[in-house]
Amino acid sequence: MSFKMTKTFNATMTGENGLAMGTQQIEADVIYTITLIQVIDEGTAHATINASVNGQTPTQADLFQFPYSMNGTGLFEQAEAAILASEKYAGGIVI
Numbered sequence: 001m002s003f004k005m006t007k008t009f010n011a012t013m014t015g016e017n018g019l020a021m022g023t024q025q026i027e028a029d030v031i032y033t034i035t036l037i038q039v040i041d042e043g044t045a046h047a048t049i050n051a052s053v054n055g056q057t058p059t060q061a062d063l064f065q066f067p068y069s070m071n072g073t074g075l076f077e078q079a080e081a082a083i084l085a086s087e088k089y090a091g092g093i094v095i
Contacts, residue, residue, distance in 0.1 A: 001034040001080045003092040009053075028053050032061065032092065034083070037075045043067055047079040062088075 007030050013021045035058075036048040045068045051061035066082035068075055084092050 001076045001094075002031055003080070003084065003089070003094050004029050004031050005089065005092045006030075007053075031058075031095070032083075032089070033058060034076055034079055037079055039068070039075075040065075043069070045075060045079070047083065049083070 006027055008025055008027050010023045011026045012023050015021050031052045033050050033052070034047050035050050038046045038048075040046055045066060047064045047066060048060060049062040049064055050058035052058040064079070064083055064086070066079055068078045080094070083089050084094070
């Protein structure tokens with residue numbers, strides 16, 4: 001289960017000598033992937049979310065707690081719905 005969001009980053013510009021020449025804001029698509037679901041107790045679970053920018057090696061970005069139910073919908077689907085409904089990941093697009 002993956003989704004993407006466009007984020008703005010501050011990039012430091014460096015010269016050939018390694019000295020910082022300044023910063024510039026850039027936009028990049030961040031790909032978030034739900035890699036693990038852990039059931040904590042009845043009704044509560046954690047989703048491990050990894051993030052990758054520009055195809056770089058993914059790193060753990062978040063541990064997202066969400067409520068779940070045994071209603072026939074899979075845990076990954078419930079996690080994705082809860083994550084995308086959250087304020088932090090609002091605007092995420094499923095890919």
